[in-house]
Amino acid sequence: MTVSLTLAHVSAHYGSTQVLEDLSLDVGEGELVSLLGASGCGKTTTLRLVAGFLRPTAGTISLGARNITGVAAHARNIGLVFQTYALFPHLSVLDNVAFGLRQRGMGTAERHGKAHEMIERVGLTGLADRYPSNLSGGQRQRVALARALVIEPPLLMFDEPLSNLDAKLRVDMRVEIRRMQRAAGTTALYVTHDQEEAFSISDRVAIMHRGRIMQLDAPEVLYSRPANAFVADFVGFGNMIPLEVAGEDDTRVIARMAGGATLSLPKADFSVPGRNFVLAARPEGLGVSQGGAGIPATLGLRTYLGRAYQYRCTTDVGEVIANGPLSDPLEPGSNVTLVPQPDQCCLLPAETA
Amino acid sequence: MKTRIHPALIAFSVFTFVFLIGPLIIIIGTAVSDTTFLTFPPQGFSMRWFANIFEVSAFPRTMVTSFTLAVLATTLSLMVGVPAAYALARFRIELPKFLANVFVLPILVPEIVLGFSLLKSVATGVGASIWTSLLIGHALLVLPYCVRVVGASLNSFDFSVEEAAVSLGCPRWKAFFVVVLPNIRAGVIAAFILAFITSINDVSVSIFLTGPGISTLPIQLLAHMEQFFDPTIAAVSVLLMGVTVAVMTVVEWTLGLTFLTK
Numbered sequence: 001m002t003v004s005l006t007l008a009h010v011s012a013h014y015g016s017t018q019v020l021e022d023l024s025l026d027v028g029e030g031e032l033v034s035l036l037g038a039s040g041c042g043k044t045t046t047l048r049l050v051a052g053f054l055r056p057t058a059g060t061i062s063l064g065a066r067n068i069t070g071v072a073a074h075a076r077n078i079g080l081v082f083q084t085y086a087l088f089p090h091l092s093v094l095d096n097v098a099f100g101l102r103q104r105g106m107g108t109a110e111r112h113g114k115a116h117e118m119i120e121r122v123g124l125t126g127l128a129d130r131y132p133s134n135l136s137g138g139q140r141q142r143v144a145l146a147r148a149l150v151i152e153p154p155l156l157m158f159d160e161p162l163s164n165l166d167a168k169l170r171v172d173m174r175v176e177i178r179r180m181q182r183a184a185g186t187t188a189l190y191v192t193h194d195q196e197e198a199f200s201i202s203d204r205v206a207i208m209h210r211g212r213i214m215q216l217d218a219p220e221v222l223y224s225r226p227a228n229a230f231v232a233d234f235v236g237f238g239n240m241i242p243l244e245v246a247g248e249d250d251t252r253v254i255a256r257m258a259g260g261a262t263l264s265l266p267k268a269d270f271s272v273p274g275r276n277f278v279l280a281a282r283p284e285g286l287g288v289s290q291g292g293a294g295i296p297a298t299l300g301l302r303t304y305l306g307r308a309y310q311y312r313c314t315t316d317v318g319e320v321i322a323n324g325p326l327s328d329p330l331e332p333g334s335n336v337t338l339v340p341q342p343d344q345c346c347l348l349p350a351e352t353a
Numbered sequence: 354m355k356t357r358i359h360p361a362l363i364a365f366s367v368f369t370f371v372f373l374i375g376p377l378i379i380i381i382g383t384a385v386s387d388t389t390f391l392t393f394p395p396q397g398f399s400m401r402w403f404a405n406i407f408e409v410s411a412f413p414r415t416m417v418t419s420f421t422l423a424v425l426a427t428t429l430s431l432m433v434g435v436p437a438a439y440a441l442a443r444f445r446i447e448l449p450k451f452l453a454n455v456f457v458l459p460i461l462v463p464e465i466v467l468g469f470s471l472l473k474s475v476a477t478g479v480g481a482s483i484w485t486s487l488l489i490g491h492a493l494l495v496l497p498y499c500v501r502v503v504g505a506s507l508n509s510f511d512f513s514v515e516e517a518a519v520s521l522g523c524p525r526w527k528a529f530f531v532v533v534l535p536n537i538r539a540g541v542i543a544a545f546i547l548a549f550i551t552s553i554n555d556v557s558v559s560i561f562l563t564g565p566g567i568s569t570l571p572i573q574l575l576a577h578m579e580q581f582f583d584p585t586i587a588a589v590s591v592l593l594m595g596v597t598v599a600v601m602t603v604v605e606w607t608l609g610l611t612f613l614t615k
Binding site for chain 1: 517528
């Protein structure tokens, strides 16, 4: 059975501090949605609300057509994978995995059969009699995954499941998690602060900040078309250059920046969102060129990135970071122009900046 | 390779052991002395003072009282202390800080003050029976050990384990017994033993609360010593030592002594 998860206008408080503000979120059947943000953004609170460990002060939470806002945590039937694995230290791997089945009143033979099958599926064959203290971090997380999957929950939730593992294992495990979730067809909510992790395994990602969802979209959309300055900055558009429309013709818009310099933006590449707007650019989205039309800049500190040189540049709108080609290292103090590259830049309405 | 041990270290160790074990050996010697007064080294050998324990009817009676009292007071104290320790650990952030210290008060307050105030409040104030007063007094006296020792186990317990159980369909109250308790078992047993020994040994609180017809073993020992200065007291002490050694041996066999220090 697979169902959707819906949060409608959910708010939550810790004492007098509001941690979630009017949050609405839809996770479709079989979809994996990540909540991504820095600590304190409300992502773990959201997960704990869905799990039933916290109660919202307003709003409703539904699994499919069933409103679970007031349902006790143990009756929600949600599979949870914790950051600390949270295995039962006094139980063997087999009993850990069979725990949920036992709570459902399943007989010994049947639950052991199912548990063994799940232990095999997560690649822990032969370790059923071990205790958690005798397992590696990766093995523990596999047990935690098996334990959550074996109850065949309509919803799986992950709370930073990989942050206690080393880098190599993290990549392997996230692929594994995605594979298992796909195979089971289970709807999933995944909490992480790691952008690469969220983008690599999610159907959609919700970028959160101060208890709100700033944007909820497919990773590709977030990466190339952020909806506001916060998301733009989060996904690497480090430069924000405020502009004002100064004129246009059939093929291009002329925009003026503080200090008077103008930029010519081809309409084919850029869609200007209003009279006042912001050009958000990745460092590689500002081409360093000597002469020509663009943002006038003076080069400062040069650093070597391996794939390019990076320059701190002084402009009329403050410090801007731009990458230049390895073939042509430029000296600090050179006067250059920075030319926006359409595929590494985006335009945002000024009010979101 | 032979490790060289400094002679001073050997001397210090021997010294320590002599002081730890010496008095116990003296007690054993005194208990088997064939004299009517306490003396060491023993003169002659006799087991009659051991037999005398059971002839002075107050000794077996107060032994039963002390034992029953210790079991009941410790159990009562654990029934309060385990939930208290759980709440203190689980809601460390939400609960006010001073609360943890409140539970340690009975060992911070001089025991004699505790005994006297219980006499004024529970025994003569409310008019509770001697048994009830003793039970309340001892339960209070050992409560800090229960809260502290169980609390130490709970502090190293990851409460998301409990949440995992709940998420797998186990109601909260049941999760406490199925998941939390088995993982703090060592702490609970250690607390029980510590509290039990504290209760059995207590003089300062009991002396205020015992009364006509009901006394505890340490109080009876004191009373006996005031009247007769004979080796029966040493014999009782040896008996208590024997019981302690027996308990510790069982603990060592079943759980290993190291768990007490965990």
